[in-house]
Amino acid sequence: MRELVALALHQELAEYLSLEEISSLLETPKSVQHGDVAFPTFALAKVLRKAPQMIAQELAEKINPENFEKIEVVGPYLNFFLDKKKVSAKTLALVCKEQEKYGDATIGLGKNVPIDMSSPNIAKPISMGHLRSTVIGNSLANILAKLGYTPIRINHLGDWGTQFGKLIVAYKKWGDEEAVKKAPIQELLRLYVDFHERAETDSSLEDEGRLWFKKLEDGDQEALHLWKWFREESLKEFQHIYDMLEITFDSFNGEAFFNDKMDEVIDLLEEKHLLKTDRGAEIVDLTDYNLNPALIRKSDGATLYMTRDLAAAFYRKREYNFDQSLYVVGNEQSIHFKQLKAVIKELGFEWYQDIHHIPFGLITKDGKKLSTRKGKIVLLEEVLNEAVASAKEQIQEKNPTLENKELVAHQVGTGAVVFHDLKNDRLNNFDFTLEEVVRFEGETGPYVQYTHARCASILRKTEWTVSTIDLNQSFALNDEDSWEVVKLIQAFPSTVLKAAEKYEPSVIAKHAIQLAQTFNKYYAHVKILTDDAEKQARLVLVYAVKTLLKEDLRLLGVQAPEEM
Template sequence: MNNKEIVAQAVYEVVEEQLTLAEVERLLENPKSVDHGDVAFPAFSLAKVFRKAPQQIAAELAEKINPDAFEKIEVVGPYLNFFMKKEVISSMVLKEIAKEDQSFGDSNIGNEGNVTIDMSSPNIAKPISMGHLRSTVIGNSISLILSKIGYNPIKINHLGDWGTQFGKLIVAYKKWGSEEKVKAEPINELLRLYVEFHERAEEEPELNDEARAWFKKLEDNDEEALSLWKWFRSESLKEFNKIYGMLEIDFDSFNGEAFYNDKMDEVVTLLEEKHLLQTNEGAEIVDLEKYGLNPALIKKSDGATLYITRDLAAALYRKREYNFVKSLYVVGNEQSGHFKQLKAVIKELGFDWSDEMVHVPFGLITKDGKKLSTRKGKIVLLEEVLNEAKDSALAQIEAKNPDLPNKEEIANQVGVGAVVFHDLKNDRLNNFDFSLEEVVRFEGETGPYVQYTHARAMTVLGKADFTVDPEAVYALNDADSWEIIKLLQSYPEVVIQAAEQYEPSVIAKHSIKLAQAFNKYYAHTKILVDDEQRDARLALVHAVTVILKEDLRLLGVHAPNRM
């Protein structure tokens, strides 16, 4: 039971004829200052019922409420301010965490329902850049958070593995490429060929006709074209998996655009059967005016299908294959119009599960205030950033703790974790500017700061040779430990909030607050002094290590025991 639930129950017992328990709980507030208690109840809503001033009602309620669970109840104007009994709450919270360990905050809200998560989705034959980081790490964190509350996440990497660019790539490879070079550095060489094609096509526009012809061959299952395409795809995937390995992220499916080539006719047939297709200037569209949206372009005048046709086929396939209870698309904010159209067309087809399709948008990463762009060469390679972050972490670890064993492994956990944490601590809709120096700092609101706090707390437990006893009573009543207890106690609600909002930053911000509260406690309190509260203090330190580690795990970040 959290503090609000305890206060709600106490207030409800004296106002049950006027308000339901849920109504009481909705009215409760968190005071802005600790001087005003832990929970506040405003009496305004009872003024009409009792026909008295809220100040008078607050005073009368204070007389009737059972004070057993509270240190004191103060009446301040129309507010009842509740101060919780610190010993009671702290012993309850510390006991729960000692018993449940990293399962603290788990629930079965999801009832094992499948949730498909469309995420990452890089284009074949192009490098994974910082631009792909957001979809990848936001999607991964959401999958971990949903799993904690009882859902079964299914991570889908909807690869960009089809389209006219493959015609261009085949032409470029046949004219200027070599098997040896592609095998040595697949992505770099394929990107070089792709760029060379564009440069030459400006002078020789007939190259574009050749590219279209080769893509037509590919669509018609020409043996040579198909063989080259499969090779480019498999070589690209090897490179992608190297980077996913650095991030320790895996996928349940790599079914990309090509997978749906033979599944789009069904979509067109369904739309025709429902009389939803209209012809407009030779193209086929679905009118979405009643949703306040532009028409969805299903087929171009030359008969070519579009992204939305493919995404409709993908949505139908995923519903049949996984019978999802939610289908998430972790895709940039600029695609919100596309996903509104997608949901509307599914709705028009009569599928109510369109309501469970959710676009989870996010803002841009910029560099020096400018958008990252592949075509213009303003690309920041994710692999390079991760390696630089690792080197920076190693340099700082060697300066702080030169005798640390497994320095390379820990530097990797800290460096990669720093990049991931920096992305996820930002509200996902916000744009942010990337600066490696800021990301890998051991001070401030960074991943390394939270990791270092966890390591510091583990060191305290190691020095004390302390093992928590789940059956013991650990009670604390000082102000600094109380701030930590409240953050620990709120953890199950924090996890649910992050899941409901598809917002990993809720978890990241909780970890920062908890790390800051612990460091303040560490600075002000002699934890290892041998007195009657020593074990209670160490139980608090243990609880901090458990929840910081779980916070970081839900973000896809390691929590080293030493740094």
């Protein structure tokens, strides 16, 4: 719609404003009474040396009225009312033609975009704290793929670091092999929490932990054996959760993978004379960036996150020749990624500009942060299972004869948890309450899924299929309720672009909620199956809504059941 308005304006204003400049000035009126698109004339006042109100009046008389029902002047604004019949017919025909490919683009040109996401620590269960990175990263991968990029989902496992020295100490002192074999993750978590509680009164434990991690780095056989065992058991448990969420990865190369790749980075830093010694540790001074120094190597020779992340960045550039490299990591790590980019810039590599930290806020429980160290952990698997059970209960009440009840409950329950996360702007913190999440009413995943199932039901009743449609016939609709739906259908391609530009899946989730709400209002006001001249166009509208709700949900990583 904005394109139609921008083109019409550009025919009269090409001498003063480019098409892009006109597009950037267009606004969406707050009220439908003021039209579909508004153009403020303030920007032209100086160059035309006229009052904005006069400019608006003169423009209204000159603009080609094709594609518009009317153009109203309200003070300095031009309010455009689009031709509902023309726009609805074109939009609905295009969705019928392109189906789920509606909104696809080729701007990515197949370029690679590695996405560092999820990345739990081994020997710890996947908690609710890992949900955000996992589902935001997966959704961004789906969105970028729709625009023609090649996303590479990387699970950069936390499988290295001092914590594994601590865990080895805890296992050797208080662990039991049988207990670990019986319930690996739960027992390892218990040992990890136990270590920290004891270390509060016995500082020598921290020294022992550091010593055992150094042994692990030096290839000590016992340390390596225990570490591999912890890692294998962890991956089995992680995979179960990822299967529940239907999320796959292209790489599980974690921190340990980069152990033999750090020398290249350290050599480069030395070659550029960037390494400095500070209290025995080796650092890169980032004073010019108003940042604390980047710690590269500790005084005992052990490496740090920064060293491995630098090695990972160079590896990914070489391996994937990325167009963008995304790190979906919590907001609290923003300084770390600023340092990472600054060091790469100091080394003289321009691709530091293609690295993007995608931060996000916290999930809290009763307003409090979740902490593994203190043992205050909410297990993601338990939350997903509870959500599925809640969905099944509600489905039993609403539709007791539904086939595949177990499958639909799984799709609705897990989808509810994912959707609830992604409907929130990613930088916002939010408190998690299961009852709010798995509701079939309100701004929830189940509500959107239920609307999709409603559309499917309407089409089944009439045995309507898109394959029988003659795309040359008119799908024109002229009523206000259908027009509000058509506007949201038409906005879908630009919504996908906006979500990609902002790295913000909530843009898609909000479109899904708005489309579901607007369609349900239409459904309440209009008799869709009445046999008249517009029946076919109304069914095409239902099909378009069903197609886009399913695509919205797919981009978020949520299933769209045909029945609920």
